[in-house]
Amino acid sequence: MKLHSAWIRLLLMSGYVALVSLYGAIAHAAKCEYKIANEWGSGFTATIRITNDGTVPISSWALNWNYSDGSRITSSWNATVTGANPYSASPLNWNTNIAVGSNVEFGVQGTNGGSKAQVPIIAGAVCTGAVASSITPASSSARSSSVSSARSSSISASLRSSASVSIASSLRSSSLASAAGQMCNWYGSLTPLCATTAKGWGYENGKSCVATATCSAQPAPYGVVGATSSARSSVVSSSSMTSRSSSSRSSFRSSSSTAITSSSASSIPPIVGGCDGYATRYWDCCKPHCGWSGNVPTLVAPLQSxxxxxxxxxxxxxPSSCDGGNAHMCWGMAPFAVSDTLAYGFAATSSGDVCGRCYQLQFTGSSHNSPGDPGSAALAGKTMIVQATNIGYDVGGGQFDILVPGGGVGAFNACSAQWGVSNSELGAQYGGLLAACKQELGYNASLAQYKSCLTNRCNSVFGSRGLTELQRACTWYADWFQAADNPALKYKEVACPAELTARSGMNRSALNDIKTSCN
Known part of the structure; x- marks a missing residue:
């Protein structure tokens, strides 16, 4: 059938309206989630996450929620929370913007009003978006974005489908090019490339990043992916093909979100059973135990100092700097975030044949010796993989003394001389800067207060001296590690990730001797 030109113009105009309406919905809609992180008889901690699964960046957000069972908020972190049921949350200066495929999250702690912690409905303009009457409004709990049957017809559905493909593809392509540009496929994890860090890992704009040169050195199929790479082309191509199905818009958004936010954290299964342990912290600047050839197994290279x-x-x-020599701990032994829920690092463990072994640590939400510690509660569910580089004669079985600049010098101190700082600036001998914050603020302060104090001390000790690599690792303890004080954990020995063996040079894989027993 031949259509009159006036009808064609009308249909095109209808398609344009649908296209603009679709743009508005995709531009602002986000997924808002409230998840219980930990609960005990009278209290709970919860995480609230905003995921930008649209196709353009979010430049501002505000949320609100209400408890109907009498629960009340007592503290919060990573957001400004106000009100007294209902509650409102707004961003801090560093987490206002949410890039496409990224998320921000903040936490709250409160008293429990019922027998079980309540999961309230999270509301806010960012959670629903601007939607036209031709598209079913989305709720925060179910964002199916189905097309209204009242406006459906074979012609309009066809126009809407093609509009979805063209606008979503172009927006996604431009947002990747402008907001994210190229990224690093770091052994299965899509991680931002650094803008200024020239080598190794960096920490820019509140997130971990990989230097382009470091990322490019990875073996195929890993490395830099982006506007000109085949990896990105295949992602866009497959997404576009999915977009052309009858459920075009929701399918595209789902596939693009998965492609952008996929992380190696998803490939690490949670520990079932496992051993009980806990994490402490230190950085003494000494040459580590595994830096001597006699302390590592045959076929395993010692750790360089x-x-x-x-x-x-x-x-x-x-000889070690702690024995009057010049050999120190290398700054590359500092911990770093792989994703919001996964981090890598190095640790001292109990004595024995430990050099080069790696352990998966899964944090339980409680503290080993500080009941009610808000940082340990906020850390619940996160995972770390650490490689043993040292032993401590005061480190017991199941204890992992994580290397963190500013974590406390312990029994030895070569840091004051190496960094040109006074002993008092380094905080408490055992526990370092965080322990000093707790001595200053008391042991009933909020998590936000502890994290702010710790960050300020990190900046004062390292930032003021231009020790940016150490500063990033120190603030990692406040941000990713949630300033947790000796958090309890489950652990098991695992194969070492390439990221850790590349940094340390210690690779035991040829020995094939992973232990299943608790140490």
Whole structure:
């Protein structure tokens, strides 16, 4: 059938309206979730997450919710929470913007009004978006974005489907190019590329990133992906094909979100059973136990040490800086975030044949010796993989003394001389900067207060001296690790990720001797 030109113009105009309406819905809609992180008889902690599963960045957000069972908020972190049921939350200066495929999350702690912690409905303009009458409004709990049957017909559905493909594809392509640009496929994890860090891992704009040179050195199929890579082309192509199905818009949004936010955290299964343990913290600047050839197994290279200026030392026989020598702990042994729920690092463990072994740590939400610690509660559910680089004669079985700049020097201190700082600036001998914050604020302060104090001390000790790599790792403890004080955990030995063996040079994979027993 031949259509009159006037009808064609009308249909095109209808398609344009649908296209604009679709743009408005995709531009602002986000997924808002409230999840219980931990609960005990009279209290709970919860995480509230906003995921930008649209196709353009979100530049501002505000949420509100209400408890109907009498629950009340007592503290919060990573957001400004106001009100007294209903509650409102607004961003801090560093988490206002949410890039496409990214998310921000904040936490609350409160008293429990019922026998079980309540999961309220999260509301806010960012959770629903601007939708036209031709599209079914989405709720925060179910965002099916189905097309209204009242406006459906074979012609309008066809126009809407093609509009979905063209607008979503172009918006997604432009947002990747402008908001994210190229990214690093780091052994299955899509991680931002650094803008200014030239080598190794960095921490820019509140997130971990990988230097382009470091990312490019990975073996195929990993490395830099983006506007010109085949990896990105295949993602866009498959997404566009999915978009052309009858459920075009929701299918596209789902596939694009998955492609952008996929993380190696999803490939690490949770620990079932496992061993009970806990994490402490230290950084003494000494040459580690695994830096001597006699302390590592045959076929395993010892850990290299560094000079006071952090340059690598090739002579493995040099004495430790804690014994009057020049061999120090290298700054590359600092922990770093892989995703919001996964981090890598290094640790001292109990004595024995431990050099180069890796352990998965799954945090339970409680503290080993600080009941009610808000940081440990906020850390619940997160995972760390650490490689053993040292032993501590005061470190017991099941204890992992994580290397963190500013974590406390412990029994030895070569840091004051290496960094040019006074002993008092480094905080408590055991517990470091966080312990000093707790001595200053008391033991009933809020998590936000502890994290702010710790961040300020990190910036004062390291940032003021231009020690940016150490500063990033120190603030990682406040941000990703939630300033947790000796958190309890489940652990098991696992194969070491390539990211850790590449940094340490210690690779036990040829020995194939992973232990299943608790240490």
């Amino acid at each position: 560094c000079a006071a200026n952090n340059t690598r030392l090739s002579d493995l026989t040099l």
